[in-house]
Amino acid sequence: MTEQDNTVRLAKRVADMLPCSRREAELYIEGAFVRVDGVLVEEAGARVAPEQTVELDKDATLLEIAPATILLNKPAGISAGIDKDGQPVFSCISEATRTEAARGERFLKRHLVNLSLESPLETMASGLVVLTQDFRVTRKLSEGLEQEIIVEVEGSIADNGLALLNHGLPYNGKPLPPIKVSWQNEKRLRFALKAPKPGQIQHMCKLVGLKVVAMKRIRIGRIAMSSLPVGEWRYLTDFERF
Numbered sequence: 001m002t003e004q005d006n007t008v009r010l011a012k013r014v015a016d017m018l019p020c021s022r023r024e025a026e027l028y029i030e031g032a033f034v035r036v037d038g039v040l041v042e043e044a045g046a047r048v049a050p051e052q053t054v055e056l057d058k059d060a061t062l063l064e065i066a067p068a069t070i071l072l073n074k075p076a077g078i079s080a081g082i083d084k085d086g087q088p089v090f091s092c093i094s095e096a097t098r099t100e101a102a103r104g105e106r107f108l109k110r111h112l113v114n115l116s117l118e119s120p121l122e123t124m125a126s127g128l129v130v131l132t133q134d135f136r137v138t139r140k141l142s143e144g145l146e147q148e149i150i151v152e153v154e155g156s157i158a159d160n161g162l163a164l165l166n167h168g169l170p171y172n173g174k175p176l177p178p179i180k181v182s183w184q185n186e187k188r189l190r191f192a193l194k195a196p197k198p199g200q201i202q203h204m205c206k207l208v209g210l211k212v213v214a215m216k217r218i219r220i221g222r223i224a225m226s227s228l229p230v231g232e233w234r235y236l237t238d239f240e241r242f
Helices: 010-017 022-030 135-141 161-166 200-207
Strands: 034-036 054-056 069-074 116-118 126-132 146-155 180-185 188-194 210-220 233-235
Touching (some): 010 022, 010 054, 116 135, 126 135, 161 180, 161 200, 200 210
Antiparallel strands (some): 034 054, 069 126, 069 233, 116 126, 146 210
């Protein structure tokens, strides 16, 4: 008999130990309330041997695990996407890269599964990215909320360039709607616009004699990136609304 033959699924072990239903055991495990030999295990399908100690935390609850929404300050050069298994393609999303101010909240591995990437950024851009399990957040962001993007440029702008950036330029053969563009300083423009298409800002700047050097998104709707460090993330809190 092999070692594998002598093990059982953790969910079965917990269900027999308490006792409770197999589904309830899975909820305890996914909620990060079960330890094997003192180590937290969040995979209901994990295998445990008879000699291993399985414990349920004293604060364990069967309350429903709310869907998570993650706010990430994406570094420039990191590709934004979701792989075939539904996992975010961001090596910087882990418990270790959660911002210090948000580490009082419970982190569950389940929060990183089946995330939907909303309002993605181009690879060369940095700034605020939203990944969510919550259909209500997905629905809200699909409305095309205003985004604020800081664009670093080089070159000399055309005489009427700023006016054209605000209204009057085409993209893919169609006129763009009015947006709000202003100078932050001699090398940085502030764009406030809804649902920009990939390459749109670079195209607009090129038409008025400017080359985009860098882009950083700092706000989506009412949610600002604020002091979130580059490469770190936090949860959207219950009282925040886009």
